[in-house]
Amino acid sequence: MPFRLDHKTALITGGASGIGEAASRIFTEAGARVIIADIDEKRAEALAAQLPGSRVLAGDISSEDAVRTMFTGLDQLDILINNAGIGLVGGILETDLAGWDRVFKVNVTGMFLVTRAAMPLLLASHGSIVNLASVAGLVGVKKRFAYCATKGAVVAMTRQLALDYPTEIRVNCICPGTVDSPFVEGYLEKYHKHEKEKVRAELNQRQPIGRLGKPSEIANMALYLCSEEAGFVNGSVLCIDGGWTAA
Ligand SMILES: NC(=O)c1ccc[n+]([C@@H]2O[C@H](COP(=O)([O-])OP(=O)(O)OC[C@H]3O[C@@H](n4cnc5c(N)ncnc54)[C@H](O)[C@@H]3O)[C@@H](O)[C@H]2O)c1
Numbered sequence: 001m002p003f004r005l006d007h008k009t010a011l012i013t014g015g016a017s018g019i020g021e022a023a024s025r026i027f028t029e030a031g032a033r034v035i036i037a038d039i040d041e042k043r044a045e046a047l048a049a050q051l052p053g054s055r056v057l058a059g060d061i062s063s064e065d066a067v068r069t070m071f072t073g074l075d076q077l078d079i080l081i082n083n084a085g086i087g088l089v090g091g092i093l094e095t096d097l098a099g100w101d102r103v104f105k106v107n108v109t110g111m112f113l114v115t116r117a118a119m120p121l122l123l124a125s126h127g128s129i130v131n132l133a134s135v136a137g138l139v140g141v142k143k144r145f146a147y148c149a150t151k152g153a154v155v156a157m158t159r160q161l162a163l164d165y166p167t168e169i170r171v172n173c174i175c176p177g178t179v180d181s182p183f184v185e186g187y188l189e190k191y192h193k194h195e196k197e198k199v200r201a202e203l204n205q206r207q208p209i210g211r212l213g214k215p216s217e218i219a220n221m222a223l224y225l226c227s228e229e230a231g232f233v234n235g236s237v238l239c240i241d242g243g244w245t246a247a
Pocket of ligand 1: 013014015016018019020037038040059060061083084086087106110133134135175177178179180182183
């Protein structure tokens with residue numbers, strides 16, 4: 001069977017919901033011991049109860065202290081999926097500093113803190129990192145000024161790390177189009193409560209394939225990137241977006 005992760009330990013930030021939840025499930029099925037690192041402890045524990053060999057590290061990845069605590073006592077790590085992220089809607093004139101700081105703190109600073117904490121273990125295991133960016137890091141998306149900026153930073157961090165450690169670890173980045181997850185549901189509920197179906201149809205049409213991605217479709221690409229079969233894939237930025245960025 002290709003794409004096995006037997007005897008590997010995988011830490012998945014934001015592993016309790018959406019794309020991260022799908023990765024937690026799929027990586028467990030592939031034989032990995034999964035560590036669900038999430039700020040939502042209740043949801044993470046409920047998922048861990050379903051996944052043999054998994055466990056929870058609850059905490060906020062944007063806090064240096066919380067990340068230090070998460071990594072205390074961790075002695076093996078082969079895979080890091082930097083998936084936790086939040087959104088922010090608005091063009092530049094609607095973006096206040098507090099919102100800008102919040103989204104950068106989770107999507108960029110959080111990824112930096114977790115990756116830095118994981119590096120000694122990943123160097124020891126010749127491990128693999130997968131970062132969740134977005135098409136928003138590659139092309140402009142209307143009314144997503146700060147979010148686009150954070151995801152551009154994720155792409156840049158991926159390429160930079162691949163250059164500093166080209167033989168020691170592999171680090172790649174996935175850029176999904178819109179994926180049907182609680183992230184999108186939350187956005188519809190907050191900004192389009194009374195026209196959800198209309199906006200959902202617009203989101204479908206934004207992608208030439210005419211539908212949203214499924215969390216499992218993104219998680220399976222992460223599985224491939226962490227497997228031995230992807231041994232030559234490094235520093236790559238891979239789109240999985242129903243054709244969005246082909247236009
Ligand atoms: N859903 C999409 O359309 C889409 C598209 C492109 C990229 N992405 C990216 O994929 C990633 C996952 O998105 P999703 O749709 O699965 O989101 P989601 O909201 O369903 O899940 C995100 C998870 O991250 C956790 N989290 C949030 N902030 C955290 C923090 N500070 N510390 C620890 N955990 C935290 C949440 O509790 C949640 O479990 C994000 O980085 C997102 O930007 C999503």
